[in-house]
Each structure stands twice: as structure tokens, then as C-alpha cells.
Amino acid sequence: MIAGSRSRSGGIALEHASISPAEVLPDVDWLPQAPWITIVWNDPVNLMSYVTHVFMVLFGYSRERATVLMLQVHNEGRAVVTSGSREEMERDVERLHAYGLWATLEQTF
Amino acid sequence: MSSFAKSNRGLILHLDATEVPVLRSFATEVLEVITARDQALGGEDPLARMVEISTNDKLPENPILARLFPNAYDDEQLASEFRRYTETSLHGKKEQAIANLLHSLPLSGAASIKLDEDGIDEWLRAINDLRLALGVILDIDENSDKRFADTKEEDPEFYTLQAFYWLGWLQENLIEHATY
Numbered sequence: 001m002i003a004g005s006r007s008r009s010g011g012i013a014l015e016h017a018s019i020s021p022a023e024v025l026p027d028v029d030w031l032p033q034a035p036w037i038t039i040v041w042n043d044p045v046n047l048m049s050y051v052t053h054v055f056m057v058l059f060g061y062s063r064e065r066a067t068v069l070m071l072q073v074h075n076e077g078r079a080v081v082t083s084g085s086r087e088e089m090e091r092d093v094e095r096l097h098a099y100g101l102w103a104t105l106e107q108t109f
Numbered sequence: 110m111s112s113f114a115k116s117n118r119g120l121i122l123h124l125d126a127t128e129v130p131v132l133r134s135f136a137t138e139v140l141e142v143i144t145a146r147d148q149a150l151g152g153e154d155p156l157a158r159m160v161e162i163s164t165n166d167k168l169p170e171n172p173i174l175a176r177l178f179p180n181a182y183d184d185e186q187l188a189s190e191f192r193r194y195t196e197t198s199l200h201g202k203k204e205q206a207i208a209n210l211l212h213s214l215p216l217s218g219a220a221s222i223k224l225d226e227d228g229i230d231e232w233l234r235a236i237n238d239l240r241l242a243l244g245v246i247l248d249i250d251e252n253s254d255k256r257f258a259d260t261k262e263e264d265p266e267f268y269t270l271q272a273f274y275w276l277g278w279l280q281e282n283l284i285e286h287a288t289y
Contacts, residue, residue, distance in 0.1 A: 044251050045244035047277055050237060053284045057230070063289075093181045094195050098202050100237040102179050 034107050036089040038082045041102045042073050054099045055081060058092070083108075113282055119225035120286045122232075126219045131272050133214050136235070139242045140207045142173050143200065166193045173242045177203060206235040229283055236280050243273040 040051075048070055055066035059082060072079035081103075082092050089105035096103035111128055114121045124132065146169060166189035169175045178196060180188040209231055213222050224232060247253070247269055260267050 043244075044249050044253065045241055046237070047280060047284075049281055049284050050233070053233070053287060056289050057287075090181070090191065090195075093191075094199065097179065097181070097195075097199055099234055100177070100241050102176075104181055104183060106183065 033085070034109050035083045036086045036105055036107050037080045038089045038092045038096070038103055038105050039078050040069075040073050040081050040096060041104070042077045043102055046101065048074060051101065054096070054101055058095050058099070111279065111282075113286060115286070119223065119229060120283075122220075122222045122224055122283075124214075124220045124222070126217070128275070129214055129218065129220050131275070133211065135239050135243065135272055135276075136207050136211050136214075139173070139239050140204065140211065142171065142242065143177065143204055143207070146171070146174055146200070165196075166190070168192075173245045176241050176245055177238055203234070203238055206231045207238065210235040224283075226288060229287055233280060233283050233287070236276055236283070240273060240276050240280065243269060243276070247273060249273075 051070045051073060052063070052066045055061050055069055056063060059066075061069070069079045069081055081096075082089065086105070086107075093103045093105050111125060112123045114123070168180055168188070169178060178192070178199060181191040181195075182188040214220055243249075247257075247266060257266075257270055260270055
């Protein structure tokens with residue numbers, strides 16, 4: 001999982017504070033959208049060659065990149081295969097399910 | 110023994126007279142499981158069906174269906190919402206792939222099946238769903254190799270296990286002929 005940390009400028013201790021933390025926090029509106037990610041989980045049935053194949057077919061990855069991701073799924077139990085907007089990740093998960101891979105989506109933080 | 114021959118664009122898959130019935134019987138069985146869920150939803154709102162929204166939003170109780178239609182989110186509510194909007198279409202795709210595979214098989218004897226790019230893709234998806242279903246039936250996990258190492262012909266799981274391995278071999282060979 002991509003490790004993310006939320007930084008809040010309200011954590012700064014000010015010597016001569018005349019403003020309250022609430023005023024220091026940025027407006028929620030312009031906080032960048034946290035990216036969503038698609039995770040593929042390991043399972044004991046799917047062939048390594050098939051998982052690699054699916055990554056190439058669905059995402060256009062090179063064989064090398066697809067193999068690296070597949071090995072990550074195999075060895076570490078999971079791998080982040082794509083990232084982007086929530087809608088894009090939902091589409092990716094749906095496509096992965098159509099190929100029998102188990103995938104979920106989540107926000108990075 | 111099955112064999113593969115490259116045709117103009119795609120391949121010709123030769124299955125012998127013992128392999129066709131194996132593929133046919135497991136494909137029929139899994140198709141029935143998938144279709145049964147469809148019918149279980151038969152009592153739902155016809156309008157919802159028309160716009161492809163499922164009113165059933167729970168992870169299926171049947172373990173085969175649960176594996177073929179897993180949750181997309183950790184959060185139950187988000188998973189239900191996603192399922193409601195995507196399951197009908199996913200269902201249709203999986204049903205179609207297995208049905209098309211079945212329709213290309215003769216009722217008996219050997220078969221020579223011509224598969225183009227789309228056909229190979231469809232067969233790969235169908236066969237993978239069959240393997241997932243068999244994986245549930247056989248309770249395949251990371252230690253299964255050890256568990257099944259001594260399985261003999263008289264064991265009740267032998268036939269199913271052989272089919273599971275053979276489907277994996279078939280899948281690997283189809284992948285070799287896939288183009289990117």
C-alpha cells in the first residue's frame with residue numbers, strides 16, 4: 001500500500017500566535033484530491049502467466065512491468081496496479097473482475 | 110491429446126474425444142451456478158433490470174459466486190453500491206464467455222475449434238472462471254500441492270483435480286498464442 005501522510009499546516013507552533021489553528025488550515029476546497037488506487041490480491045488459483053497476461057491486455061503494460069507487478073502480487077500478497085480517479089479505478093476493478101482477478105480500490109489516505 | 114495449430118489469424122485448438130466431455134461438463138456446471146443466481150434475482154424490479162441495476166447487493170453466499178463476483182471495496186456499503194451498478198453487466202459477460210465456449214463444442218467426439226483473437230480472449234476468461242470454481246470445489250490454497258501430491262485414482266477428488274490441472278495447461282497454451 002502506498003504510504004501517505006496528511007500534513008496539516010496547523011501543526012506549526014507559533015511564537016506570537018495571534019491566529020488560531022482553524023485559520024491556518026487550508027481551505028478544504030483546494031486540497032488536492034487524494035488519488036485512488038487499484039489493488040490486485042494474490043489467490044492460490046490464478047496462474048502467474050495469466051495474471052501477467054491480464055496486466056498486459058488491460059493496462060498495456062510491457063511484459064517486464066506486468067511481470068514485476070505479478071511477482072509482487074505473488075510474493076507480497078498484493079500489488080497496486082493502477083492509480084487515478086475513483087471512477088477510473090472502479091472501471092479497472094470491474095475489468096479485472098471480468099478476468100477473474102480479485103481487485104479492490106481504495107483511496108491512498 | 111489436445112494440440113494447437115496457428116491459423117491465419119488466431120489458432121485452431123484440437124481437443125480429443127476424452128477432453129471435450131470434461132470441458133463440456135464443467136462448463137455446464139459452472140454456467141448453471143452463474144445462471145441460477147440470475148434467476149434468484151428474477152423477482153426484482155423489472156425496471157431496475159432494464160437499466161442493469163441489481164437490487165441484490167450482497168456478497169453471494171455460494172462460495173463459487175463469491176469468488177467470481179467478489180467485493181470491490183473493503184467498506185460494505187461502498188461494496189454494495191458498486192455491486193448494484195456493475196454486477197448485472199459482469200454477470201452477462203461471464204455467462205456469455207462460458208456459453209460461447211460451450212456452443213463451440215460438439216456433443217460428442219473430438220473437436221477442432223478455430224479461435225481468433227477475441228475467441229482466445231473469451232476462452233481464457235471462461236476457462237479462468239472454470240478454474241476458479243474448481244478451486245473452490247477442491248478448496249485449493251497455498252498448501253494444496255502437498256495435499257494433493259498423493260491423490261490416487263480411487264480418491265473422489267482425483268477426477269476433478271485432473272480436470273483442474275488440465276484446464277491450467279490449456280490456459281497456459283492459449284496465453285502463448287495471445288497477441289498484445
